[in-house]
Amino acid sequence: IEPTVRLNDPLSIVSHEMSHLAKNIASLIGSGHSTLNKVAAYYFESDGKKLRPLIVLLISRCLSVIDESERTRLNPDYMDSYDQPSYKGTNSSILTITKGDVNTSLSPLNILHGMNPKLILDPLSKPLNQLPNIDQSSNLGILPKQRRLAEIIELIHTASLLHDDVIDFSDSRRGRPSGNYAFSNKMAVLAGDFLLARASVALARIRNPEVIELISTAIANLVEGEFMQLKNTVLNKNENMLDSGKYLPPQKYDKVPVKLQNHGVQIPNENLNLDHRDNILAAFEYYLHKSYLKTASLMSKSCRASAVLSGVNEKLIDHCYEFGRNLGLCFQIVDDVLDYTIAADQLGKPAGADLKLGLATAPVLYAWQEEPALGKLIARKFNQPGDIERAIESVMRHNGIEKSKQLAEKYRNLALENLKKLPESESRYALEFITNSVLTRTK
Ligand code: FPP
Ligand code: MG
Ligand code: MG
8 A cells, every 4th residue: 555545544544434324224213103203213313433334335345346257155145236227217207227237217206106105205115226326426436235335234233222322321422412311211112113113124135144234143142241230230139249250251252143142041060160361361251251252242243244244255254253242342341341441521422421320330340359348338239338439449449440452452463463354554544544543532
């Protein structure tokens, strides 16, 4: 890559794509109910980072340079996507449908003929082949299905934020009142469900069972990750849990992403009698596993799905998955650090929320490593007067923030290593840029 290219905004290569994202998402979330429309569209109105779709689009573009002959994976989908008729408006009344060499002109009446007029009001009643498309000059090798995947991931992520803000009793998000605060818990939950449902329809219409399975598993993982946090709430009623050495060993990472796996509630092993060091190790493994489920799973599986749709070989698909996993873990650890270090007005959401919610994230786990007595406070979820202040003081004294940043840096480096396995290109450089900014971000 020429140094001059590096001086440009690395994200500019997909800015055209990103500008279409909001419009395409809007076309997926319309309903027949005006209030539902308002709540469902609410989080899309404020500027989110749009990190997940950005990554999907850049991975898609990065893999598009791979020669067709090297797309050895038995995946009819790759050809399928190119084979789809593209609808091009020629004038206001006629559409030309191009499939291969055959051109057919249809009037709108012909197109509507045979369709249930009621369905026409539903944006999703459009035929599958009306996947989002952008004029050919700026197509960038990104397939319509990959573009749709990027939109679906943002829908799912937004649905999870609506639900998360209910669970976390949040009152703000992206510098505005949060959905639950602005519209009520009930509406926020229903709007989240609605976004999830629309994402599911769009996902089914990608017509790729492997992609459907991946993304559905990621949704299940989001819930499992949240449950691991809730589960602490329930188990910590036993205040002696940590002191008696019954800290729960986590299950192994979900390294086989395609298969549905049981990350269900774990039963404490009565025979476990762990010492402090083992407790710390178990706690960190639990924390990282939870972070994988609640954050890294959606990122890694969407990267994987993007690679599956491009039809590249299994090895490359794995590198894309690992990249998303490491980036996601880095992202969540940084998120947990920012909860300690950045003020709410800059974050656009509540700060210092984790300790108030009783959550022990990386900074406090590092403090606990140096100060075993902190185990009691963690076990009782910092619910006694002065617990939160004592935990913060201990985090500062034992450099919990710096150590957490180093942990995030470790995953950033792993993600950068994964990227080296992808074809060298402008989009790979953009992915490297994003990976570095995840570590240094302040919101
Ligand atoms: C933000 O974490 C929340 C998540 C990463 C996932 C939330 C998932 C659910 C609520 C499960 C339901 C899922 C769906 C798809 C409806 P955080 O609270 O640590 O971050 P924050 O500071 O941004 O709130
Ligand atoms: Mg939460
Ligand atoms: Mg939250």
